[in-house]
Amino acid sequence: MANSSPADLTARIQQLLDDRQRHADALGAVEQTLAQIGALLGGTSNGSALRKPGRPPTVQQTPPADKPARKRGRKTFAMTAEQFVVGFVKQNKKPVSREINAAWKAEGRGHTADNTLGKLVREKKLKRVPLVGNGGARIRWRRHPHLLRSVN
Numbered sequence: 001m002a003n004s005s006p007a008d009l010t011a012r013i014q015q016l017l018d019d020r021q022r023h024a025d026a027l028g029a030v031e032q033t034l035a036q037i038g039a040l041l042g043g044t045s046n047g048s049a050l051r052k053p054g055r056p057p058t059v060q061q062t063p064p065a066d067k068p069a070r071k072r073g074r075k076t077f078a079m080t081a082e083q084f085v086v087g088f089v090k091q092n093k094k095p096v097s098r099e100i101n102a103a104w105k106a107e108g109r110g111h112t113a114d115n116t117l118g119k120l121v122r123e124k125k126l127k128r129v130p131l132v133g134n135g136g137a138r139i140r141w142r143r144h145p146h147l148l149r150s151v152n
């Protein structure tokens with residue numbers, strides 16, 4: 001190209017510009033054909049019609065005006081669950097588990113005291129004595145032998 005005259009260079013540039021225009025026209029024709037095919041398939045040419053629809057957008061539901069929104073979270077109590085159950089068992093000699101659960105509910109605690117009872121029995125702080133015939137159990141404060149030994 002170092003030996004090219006300015007006229008040859010101008011002709012070469014014009015030929016490249018013409019080639020570029022032809023390619024741009026061909027690309028437009030390809031895009032138009034793909035758009036027609038996509039319309040026949042019911043979507044766009046990028047294949048979005050072949051994909052399954054995604055998750056629908058969520059609708060923010062507002063609570064009715066007469067009901068305030070429910071506030072969730074943990075409640076706080078003066079005593080821990082373990083303190084409550086142990087104290088109840090000490091106050092009421094040999095209560096039945098359903099009595100403990102009734103007192104649990106009366107204090108405003110959620111569900112039942114069964115998890116706490118199970119934990120205290122596993123830790124050997126309480127003893128569970130099954131009731132004969134009707135299910136349930138009596139709960140006793142476990143007497144620790146090391147505390148009952150007399151000093152000789």
